[in-house]
Amino acid sequence: MKQIRRLPYRSMVALSLVVLALTGCSTVYYNTMEKLGFEKREILVDRVGDARDAQSEAQETFRSSLERFQSMVNTPDSELKARYDELSSAYEESVDAADEVSDSINGVEDVSEALFSEWEDELERYESASLRQSSEQQLNETRGQYEKLIKRMHQTENRMAPVLQAFEDQVLYLKHNLNAQAIGALEGELSRIRDDVDTLIRNMEASIAESEAFIDRFRDQ
Known part of the structure; x- marks a missing residue:
C-alpha cells in the first residue's frame, strides 16, 4: 500500500500562502500543488490533521477559560478590575480558538469537494470494468467515512457557540458591574457553563478520535 506522506506543517503553510497569493482560486491552487507533487488526498489528510490539532488546542483554551471564570467567584473587590x-x-x-477550528473545517470541506469530484470524473476514464467498480467502491467507502467525520466536526463547531455566548455574557455583565453582588449573580450561571464546556470537550474528543481514524484509513489505502 502506498503511504500518504504527511506534509511538514510550516512548509505546507508557507507554500499555500505563496500559491494562494498568486492565484486566489481553489481550483488553480490544487492544480498547482499537484504539479508540485502534492495530490489532493495528501492535502486532505494534512487538513484533517490540522483540524484535529485545532480542536485539541481549543480544548485546552476552553478548559483554561472556564477555570479563570470559576476563579472569579472568590475574588476580593480590590482585585475585580x-x-x-x-x-x-x-x-x-x-x-x-473557535475561529481556528471553523477555518480548519472549511479547509477540509474545500479540498474534499475537489477530491471527490475529481475521483468521480476519473471513473469514466476506466477501460476495465472491474477496476472501475473497485475504484467506485473505494470512493463510496471513503466518502462515507468522510461524511461521518465532517458531521462530527460540525457538531463540535456548533457546540462552541453557546459556550462562547455564555463567556461573552459574563464579560459584558461584569464590565459595568464590578462588585461582589454582580459576582454572586453570575455564580449561578457557572454550573450551566461547566456543563456546556464538558459537553463541548467530549464532542471534541470524539471528533479528534474520528479524525485520527480517518487519517489512518487513508494512509492504509
Whole structure:
C-alpha cells in the first residue's frame, strides 16, 4: 500500500500562502500543488490533521477559560478590575480558538469537494470494468467515512457557540458591574457553563478520535 506522506506543517503553510497569493482560486491552487507533487488526498489528510490539532488546542483554551471564570467567584473587590481584564482576555482567546477550528473545517470541506469530484470524473476514464467498480467502491467507502467525520466536526463547531455566548455574557455583565453582588449573580450561571464546556470537550474528543481514524484509513489505502 502506498503511504500518504504527511506534509511538514510550516512548509505546507508557507507554500499555500505563496500559491494562494498568486492565484486566489481553489481550483488553480490544487492544480498547482499537484504539479508540485502534492495530490489532493495528501492535502486532505494534512487538513484533517490540522483540524484535529485545532480542536485539541481549543480544548485546552476552553478548559483554561472556564477555570479563570470559576476563579472569579472568590475574588476580593480590590482585585475585580484586574480579574475582569483576565476574563476578557480568556474570552478573546476562546473566540480565536473557535475561529481556528471553523477555518480548519472549511479547509477540509474545500479540498474534499475537489477530491471527490475529481475521483468521480476519473471513473469514466476506466477501460476495465472491474477496476472501475473497485475504484467506485473505494470512493463510496471513503466518502462515507468522510461524511461521518465532517458531521462530527460540525457538531463540535456548533457546540462552541453557546459556550462562547455564555463567556461573552459574563464579560459584558461584569464590565459595568464590578462588585461582589454582580459576582454572586453570575455564580449561578457557572454550573450551566461547566456543563456546556464538558459537553463541548467530549464532542471534541470524539471528533479528534474520528479524525485520527480517518487519517489512518487513508494512509492504509
